[in-house]
Amino acid sequence: MEEFAALIDALVYTRSRNEKLRLIAEYLRLTPDPDRGWALAALSDGLDFPAVKSSTIRNLLMDRVDPVLWTLSRDFVGDTAETASLLWPAPDTPPAPPSVSEAVELLTVMNRKSVVAELSKLLDRLDSSGRYALLKLATGGMRIGVSSRLAKTAFAQAFEVAVDDVEEYWHGLAPPYAELFAWAAEGDAPPDIENLPTFRPFMLAHPLEETVVDLADYAAEWKWDGIRVQLVRAGGETRLFSRSGDDISATFPEFLDILPVNAVVDGELLVRGNTQGGEAGGAASFNALQQRLGRKTVSNKMLKDYPAFIRLYDVLLLEGEDMRPRPWSERRGQLEALASRLPDSHFDISSVVEATDFEHLSQIREGSRDDAIEGLMLKRRDSPYIAGRRVGYWYKWKRDPLLVDCVLMYAQRGSGKRSSFFSDYTFGCWDGDPDLGADLLPVGKAYSGFTDADLKKLDRHVRSNTVNRFGPVRETDKSLVFEVAFDSVHESKRHKSGLAMRFPRIHRIRWDKPPHEADRIETLRTLIAG
Amino acid sequence: MAAPFSWIKPEPHGIYIEPADCWVDPSRAVDRALVTHGHADHARGGHGQTVATPATLAIMDLRYNTREGATAVGYGETIRLKGGVDATYIPAGHVLGSAQILLEHAGERVIVTGDYKRRADPTCPPFEVTACDIFITEATFGLPVFCHPPIEEEMTKLLDRLAAHPDRCVLVGAYALGKAQRVIAELRAAGHNQPIYLHGAMEKMCRLYEEHGVDMGELRLVMDYSKEDIRGHIVVCPPSALNDRWSRRLPDPITAMASGWMRVRQRARQRNVELPLVISDHADWGELTRTIKEVDAQENWITHGREDALLRWCQLHQRRARALALVGYEDEDD
């Protein structure tokens, strides 16, 4: 555990990507199995121990530290695991520290009853850095500036294998990845995943920004406002994965018995309706889809009221053949052929947007405002399907955002790097004429769109304009206007205003603007999609 | 007969001593000021009369270019103010010249600590525990998460990192008054006898420390040397220069920062620090609570930092305490 803790600390303080890769690669080379496999899991997808939650740690500490002092400390530090690692009263003569594998074994067998005693014993065996590493590992999600991709790249670098191969095998394997290490480090045969219904990494797009492309080389499709999914059938089983590779099959059981052949397809998951693309588009707003997301079980009524379908974008594997090296245009042909064999109730194909030239396409894009479509996708006709975001192949060309002026109402401390700043802002619009005494109603929340320098100023504004405190939340005197950018706005019960924005971010801070000049709810209401 | 302690008034801009018409560490210019130490949030320019230790006056002179109306009081010395108030300057162990001020009037004793620490510091005499009725304490690191490790451990961390990268340099961000000189003196105590390179803004204060008898070995200015010369050496700069263009003239610097805030990982990350050194000139939680116990005053007034937590500790330990809402104190990069 000491080496792992030292690695975590070194990663926390390392800015350079290359240095992070070097540190992880070195650890993976020098550490025996299965410790390194568990460490790799912790750094990439994270481990899950159901008995150990952030609240478990909090309760554990509350038994040993005064609750008020705990809360003040936690608020300042901004991270439960770190606060606990700093406050844990270490015994005078700590027993020998556990190895990573021993810690994982002990964490795995903990249950709600035993966790208090067992986790305490484990913490007693570690120093402050060790406790931090253990608690981070135990609660999943290290949040130390290492992405899953970076960890895999470091693995590839450590053993001189291709990272794309690592990605390909990854989702068919489980921690501590014995087969992966056997293949990469010992030269054994690669893991066999052909007959497993595993997730294949998505191809992603770059923002188009100022680039202009020739439509002879690029095809355009609408960027639909649902969630990107991958439907996989292999080895007699079908599974549905979200963009991050999470298995969401249970939430959408209607797709589990519907592909007639072994295949891996890429598409947008939508709910039937007529908001996106009008009658012809046949898709409801994102809001409708949201009713279906995150459910563990699905009622028949849900299935009937919010019928989901997949709008197909691409095909990766088809009847045992890997289509990914082939050009997009060829895959598109295969996809169309496949789509014609699939039931219309559950599938359609994302149609190609026809335009005479780029200028014409630009006009079509402008006109898409009402359609609650996110914008356009541009795909190079000869592009293979490559995992990740590769420059020059796929572009996303989002619509320009909508803008309204809102008033800052509440602020909350951020997490991670921003933990000591008030960086999460709730803002509102006027429910009528402010000069006649109208109230502000919250319409959204944002924590991005500003620079670090802005953040400091905003933090100072919140501190010196607080009128009320509710735990970690500060209510401000409502004197500051934000110009808020967002992609669309929908009806929602989440806010008192009955409205919710999609992707709100702070576009500009209007230090100059008097709050009564901010926009009204009715203005926002006219922007509702569809 | 006036109510007990009614002669001492915590006001937003400082502690006001009414019979003497005099302020302690006022955050704006006043006619008469008693100053605990030279940090900018305690020592401001422009007072009519300033009473401080000789070293603090020298520091203020360097910063504000003013000697007018300065009255020097040495450690252990008492000065009689108007209205029958005596002020005694007692070592606070914070930085060169730093003092607690003991105020006595009508048989009542009040101590204003200014900033202080309880660890040994080669650049100033140690904090002296002194009995009093009201103890006005700072609380910069007034949270139980703050526990400054022994400075020797941090020096070892620094020297190990330097040795591991002979082709680079370690750039240490350290507060220009106090921290920088203490780090240099501690490096010397740890046996590091290589020249240490300084950012230009550090030079005058280091010279002032030398004039006050603190030996810092060979100091060189970065601007006088080439990248090659600096390779494998330690460079000390103010925290504000750590991520500034200035550091581009250095050979691939490893960014370090010497501060009590470095105990919290996210704080170090916010400053883009690669090598956090937990070194502070303020008392940590253990020192603060120990000092309150040892001084054992009737009442503790808490200011300058995280008052809430220390107030809570006093409650839990049945000690009378209140938080003062003084403005103008900053979390020094300390």
Ligand SMILES: [Zn+2]
């Ligand atoms: Zn100070």
Ligand SMILES: [Zn+2]
């Ligand atoms: Zn101070």
